[in-house]
Amino acid sequence: MKPLKLTITAFGPYKNTEVIDFQQLGEHRLFAISGKTGAGKTTIFDAICYALYGSGSGEDRQDTAMLRSGFAEDDVYTAVELVFEMHGKTYQILRQPGHIKAKNKSVTGKKVELAHVKEGQLDFSIVEKQQTNEVDKKLQEIVGLTKDQFSQIVMLPQGEFRKLLTSDSTNKEAILRKIFKTDRFGDITKKLDAKRKEAEKDLERAKQLKEHLLGQIAGALPQRSSALFTCIANNTENMHQLMTALEEEQTFYRESIQVEQQRYNEAYNHHQKEQEHYSMAKALNEQFEEHASRQERLKTLEQQQDVYDAKVQEIKYAEQAERLVMFEQQCKDLRTEQNRKEQTYQQATINMQTIEAQYKVAQESFDEEEAREPERQQVLQQELKLQALLPTFEAFEGNRQQLQIDEQGVGTAKRAVADNLTILQQQQNQLQYVTEKIEQYEEQVAPFADYLQQLPKLREQVALLAQVEKYERAVASAEQAVYVADHQYQDNKQTLQQLEQQWIASQARILAAQLKEGDPCPVCGSTTHQITHNEQLETIEEAQLELLRAKSKTDERTYFEKEATLKSAKILLQEAIEQIDANHISQGQQTELNAALQHVEKQVALLKVVNDQLAVSRNEQKSQRERTEQLQEKQTKLEHYLAEQQKALTKQQVIVEEQQKHIPENLETLQALKQAIADIGVQKNALQTAWQASQQNLQSAKEAASNAVMAEELAKKAYEEIQVSLNEKREQFSISMKEAGFESYQAYDAAKRSMMEMETLRKACSDYVLQLHTLQIQIAEGTKQLNGKEKKNLALLEDSLERLRETYEEAFNTLQRTKGFAQACGDFKVKVKETAEEIQLLEKEAGRVKELHALLNGQNVKKLSFERYIQINYLDKITAAANIRLYHLSNGQFELRRSDRLEKHAKQSGLGLDVYDAYTDQIRDVKTLSGGEKFNASLSLALGMADVIQSFQGNIRIDTMFIDEGFGSLDEEALNKAIDTLIDLQESGRMIGVISHVAELKASMPAVLHVEKTLSGHSKTRFEVK
Incomplete structure (x- = not known):
């Protein structure tokens, strides 16, 4: 980014x-x-x-x-x-x-x-x-990059820069987790921990299920002295022993089933015999009760004989009335028809009177229209005369419209000529303006080529002078660095020489102290030894001397590096001075050349704008010339077209004036003629339509009057005929009622019954006769069957039967309980076996998951979790990349190393950082570094992290x-x-x-x-x- x-x-x-x-x-x-x-x-x-x-x-x-x-x-x-x-x-x-x-x-x-x-x-x-x-x-x-990665390798804010270097393993873990997203490896451990807890819970549930199963066994089987209940009482853990005890218990109940089955069969057979005896006694008593009930119902029926006789008489009168219903209905139908025909006759009379009045009106209208025949002939002659003028008017109208078109064409042509002339004059003025502007631009850009030629040379000269100035600063800086390095090197060298002399003297003193008189000196071989050093000298350790020698070598190497840098800078400076000499310039001209370069660059920029404007203006001049020529050509064509239009207009004016002499004064236009023809046509059609309508109305009125008279006569005749038929049918119905035994119409009407009522009466009489006969037969047969027999005492029989039923039911329940106990023993054997197998599997799985979780969670010798193991790989790569730059920044003194030491309080380890100091050949904590050394180490880590992230994410x-x-x-x-x-x-x-x-x-x-x-x-x- x-x-x-x-x-x-x-x-x-x-x-x-x-x-x-x-x-x-x-x-x-x-x-x-x-x-x-x-x-x-x-x-x-x-x-x-x-x-x-x-x-x-x-x-x-x-x-x-x-x-x-x-x-x-x-x-x-x-x-x-x-x-x-x-x-x-x-x-x-x-x-x-x-x-x-x-x-x-x-x-x-x-x-x-x-x-x-x-x-x-x-x-x-x-x-x-x-x-x-x-x-x-x-x-x-x-x-x-994520925000955390960006803050560690791109934008290093205050307070965040040194965290990766100096923080403990826990904090480094959080930093690396954010940057490299290693939390997914920690999530694996968390998921494994959840799985461990789940496995332990499953095992505990299985053990609880085993205890619950023991409780179920104790609750399902009756308590007795046996091996099974001994296991339950001891809450045994031995599932095999429990299985054996259940097998013994099941054998006991299977033997008990045979004994209980025999006892149940005997009790059941005794009860069945007593049940048959009771059923026969109960059936006999029910026969006695039914016989008495029939006798009571027969007596009741015999008391209802009068009601039966009245219903028979009612059916007889209803059947007589049913034969007269047809005559009554015929009279009602004829009366309805009489009323309808009376209304028809009255309506026909009214219609006849109305139509006769309409006929009179139609005759009067016909007489009026017949008298207007001369008016119709006059209108027809006027229409023929106007239609004869139509061709003349059409020719005149066409010529007059063409005259208007020609007049408009001449006007349009005049305006086009004037408008184009105005545009042409404006275009000529614009062309003159552009031409003058081009002359001004050409005068302004005259020195542009010279400036362009000067610009590269001036830029080169200024760049050469700037380069010389840069190398002079570099030489001055390098000379200062050489002076400092040489001074430090000479001081350390002198100190080293002094310490070496002191060390040699101290070694000689130690050797001399060990010499004994008469023994040869290991240096000169003399047997006499003269003590020359009586004063006490400071003892110099060889390690101290070696440390100073190493520092002296480093200072010497630094001095030579600084001296080489100085020589390189001087060579570059000399080359730059030679280049400015070759270009015939001096360092004193830098201000002058800078000013000249700024002036030329400014002029080039300004004149480049003018030059661009000149090119634009020349293109504009070319297009303006082409436009002017096009407008001039268009002007010539428009003037010629105007002359042709004026000639055609004059010719058309002569034709129209000649035709206008033959046009009537009251009809000036073709439209007026057509309107007059249309008006006279409307008048003619109105007269003709009125005449035809009066004829048709008169004829229709005649036909309607004739039809109305005939309809009135027919309606009158039909009314008189239906009146005679009704009187005859009424006389016939009256005679039939008297023959059937009805003295009046009211008696006939009261005797009528509907079909449903008749069906109900007939069924009631039939049912009465059938019930009476059936009871008489059943009572005779019952008397014959019960002769010599007596009712039984069912209460005593029921008590005996109930005692026997309780005996066999108790035997049956005992048998079923014994079978249930045997079945329960078999079911519990299956459950005990399944539970034992499940506990064994769960114990194995829980142990495996627990061991794996402990390994990934850092509960191992090195106190390393799985996530931290992955992070160590990242940290090793970061420190390897960081050490490349730290070697340069520290002059080879420091090298970052990941620490394997264990954290205090059994915390997870592995992400600590130590620093190897090449001067002391010792490894120490990075927190012992000075502020500047920490900065260099932190900067190296940040750069190393950037390299690692780029390598992992291409x-x-x-x-x-x-x-x-x-x-x-x-x-x-x-x-x-x-x-x-x-x-x-x-x-x-x-x-x-x-x-x-x-x-x-x-x-x-x-x-x-x-x-x-x-x-x-x-x-x-x-x-x-x-």
């Missing part, structure tokens, strides 16, 4: 909109961010981090509400817009968190937008919806690094080393931004982003590119 432009509004100490254009750096990829404390340097990092991830850069800057500027106006929304480049593509992200405005209760203005920048245009289709979740997901896909490219910490703790040499490392990084293509108050660091940077506070308290920024 490489930032191109950052725009922040109402963010932190920045009140208004502040634009930081990183493209102003040009080819410089290394820059410092400088400003007073609180000016807003770190806020720039916060803005970049907020644009990409929606939060600030450090752990204490996560609250987005705190990022809003306290200087901002209420109507100005806080916003951050970042344009950045990734994998050769340009993207723009805008985040606007919104805020609660005055007098509002909720947040407004919240917005997030991500776009792909293509040829200066914004393509917002990069995400389906411009929503925070969608945009965050797409941004992480583009950048390839689509990630880290083009940028921002550092907000540490340079103030470095001495001059360490600072130069750190700067060299940053220069190496930027030369590999990375952009490096550093927040620092160190003057030497800012002075060595090719560009500085100044952050300055205004008098009103808010901040502004500006780039200074050297």
Whole structure:
């Protein structure tokens, strides 16, 4: 990710909109961010981090509400817009968190937008919806880093830089978990722990089930002295012993079943015999009761004889009345028909009178229309006369319309000629203006070619002088470094020589002290020894001497390296001086040449604009000339067309004037003639229609009158005939009633019964006779069967039967219980076997899962969890990559090593870091490093982590690094080393931004982003590119 432009509004100490254009750096990829404390340097990092991830850069800057500027106006929304480049593509992200405005209760203005920048245009289709979740997901896909990874390897904020170096194993585990997402390996351990607990619960449930099964056995079987109940009482764990006891119990109950089955069969047979005797006695008693009941029902029927006789008489009269119903219905039908025909006769009489009146009116109308025959003939003659004028008027109307068209054509042609002439004059004026402008531009761009020729040479001369100045600074810096290294080397060398002499003297003194008189000296062989050193000398340890010798060699190597750097810088300087001599310039001309270059560049830029305008004007002149020629040609054609139109107009005027002489004065137009013809046609049609209608009405009235008279006569005749038929039928019905025995119509009507009523009466009489006969026969037969027999005492029989039933039911229940106990023993044997097998399997599974969980959870010799084992692999790769740079930064003194020592209080280990010190050949804790040494180690770790992440995730490219910490703790040499490392990084293509108050660091940077506070308290920024 490489930032191109950052725009922040109402963010932190920045009140208004502040634009930081990183493209102003040009080819410089290394820059410092400088400003007073609180000016807003770190806020720039916060803005970049907020644009990409929606939060600030450090752990204490996560609250987005705190990022809003306290200087901002209420109507100005806080916003951050970042344009950045990734994998050769340009993207723009805008985040606007919104805020609660005055007098509002909720947040407004919240917005997030991500776009792909293509040829200066914004393509917002990069995400389906411009929503925070969608945009965050797409941004992480583009950048390839999470927020935690970004904070560790791209943006190194205050307080976060040294955590990976100095924190304990637990904190490093959290850091590595966030960066490399190793929590999935920890989740495996958690899932295994859950599985362990589940296996232990399953085992415990199985054991509880076994105890529950013992309780079920004790509750299901009757208590007795047996091996089974001995096992239950002892809560045995031996499932095999329990199975054997159940087998013995089942055998006992199987033997008991045979005894109980025999006892049940005997009791059941005795009960069945007694049941048969009781059934026979009960049937006899029921016969006595039924015989008495029949006698009572017969007596009741005999008492109902009068009712039966009355119903028989009612049926007889109803049958007589049924024969007369037909005559009665015929009289009713004839009466209905008489009423209908009477109404028809009355209506026919009224219709006849109405139609006769209508006939009289139709005759009068016919006489009136017949008298208008002369008027109809006159209208017909007028229509024929007007139609004869129609061809003449049509020819005149066509010529007159053509005259109007010709007049319009002449007017249109005149306007076209005038309009085109105006446009032609304007075009000629425009062409003259463009021509004059071209002459002015040509005069202005005359010196343009000379300036273009001067520009490359001036740029080369200025660059050569700048190069000389750069190499002079490098030589001065190298000379100072050589002087310091030489001074340190000579001092250490002199100290070493003194210590070596002291060590030799101390060794001689020790040797002399050990000599004895008469023994040969191991050095000179003399047997006499003279003591020359009586004073006490400081004893020098050989290890101390070796340490100083190693440091002397290091100082010597450093001196030679600095001297080589000085020689290289001098060679480069000499080559640069030779180049400016070859170009016939001197260092004193730098100001003059810079001014000349600025003047020429300014003139070239200005004249390039004029030259572009000249090219545009020449193209415009060419198009204007072509347009003028086209307009002139068009003007000639329009004038010729106007003359032709005027000639045709004159000819048409003569024709129209000649035809107008033959047109009647009262009919000036063809439309007027057609309207007159239409009016006379309407009048003629109206007269003809009225005459035809009067004829048709008269004929219709005659036919209607004739039909109405005939209808009235027929209706009268039909009415008189139906009256005679009705009287005859009434006389016949009266005679039939008297013959049937009915003295009046009321007696006949009372005797009538419906079919359902007749059916009910007939059925009641039939049922009465049948019941009476049946009871008489049944009573005779019952008397014969019961002769000589007596009723039985059923109560005594029922008591005996109940005692026998209770006996056989008790035997049956005992038998069933015994069978149930035997079956229960078999069922419990199966359950005990299944439970024993399940417990055995669960114990094996729980032990296996528990052992595996302990191994992955760090309960092992090295106190390493599975997740931490994976993290150790990452940390080893990071330290290996970090040591490459730390070797350079520490002059080969330090090397980071992962520590295998166990943490206190049995905590998990393996992520601690130690440092190997080559000067002392000792390994010590990284916390013993000085501030500057910690900074170098932390920087190396951050760079090493970046290398590892890029190697593991190939689509990630880290083009940028921002550092907000540490340079103030470095001495001059360490600072130069750190700067060299940053220069190496930027030369590999990375952009490096550093927040620092160190003057030497800012002075060595090719560009500085100044952050300055205004008098009103808010901040502004500006780039200074050297």
